[in-house]
Amino acid sequence: MVKLRFDKGDGLLPAIAQDYASGQVLMLAYINEEAWRKTLETGKAHYWSRSRNKLWLKGESSNHIQLIKEILVDCDEDTVVFRVEQLGGAACHKGYASCFFRTVSRDGLQVNQDPVFDPQEVYNK
Numbered sequence: 001m002v003k004l005r006f007d008k009g010d011g012l013l014p015a016i017a018q019d020y021a022s023g024q025v026l027m028l029a030y031i032n033e034e035a036w037r038k039t040l041e042t043g044k045a046h047y048w049s050r051s052r053n054k055l056w057l058k059g060e061s062s063n064h065i066q067l068i069k070e071i072l073v074d075c076d077e078d079t080v081v082f083r084v085e086q087l088g089g090a091a092c093h094k095g096y097a098s099c100f101f102r103t104v105s106r107d108g109l110q111v112n113q114d115p116v117f118d119p120q121e122v123y124n125k
Contacts, residue, residue: 001040005078006033012048013078017058017091020069020083026091027099029058031080043068045082062122064088090116093123 004013011033017026029047031039034055038046045066049056059065066084073080092099095115102109 008078016081018083064090095119
């Protein structure tokens with residue numbers, strides 16, 4: 001298994017998810033060694049949820065799973081880019097294709113995408 005420098009980030013490293021086909025940045029999350037191992041073993045993006053303090057398979061509740069197509073590792077071995085096929089068309093739990101659905105303007109934040117799904121329908125089944 002490829003070793004990353006988890007010692008540099010108190011056990012957590014940033015993981016950027018990018019759409020494999022379009023190049024769109026979908027989200028930023030964190031991985032620990034367990035998430036890294038599960039990602040490599042299954043071919044599906046796993047992360048460490050800081051808010052829930054547990055391992056998290058992306059899409060486990062929404063079915064918007066991220067299939068790994070390629071993984072990039074930075075020069076310091078402390079950040080990764082997961083190039084993924086995003087199932088369900090959305091990475092963001094707020095219903096957008098990307099978690100980066102807002103642009104900074106003089107008037108504040110402006111939404112730059114249409115939602116793909118209604119979070120109330122997906123998460124409150």
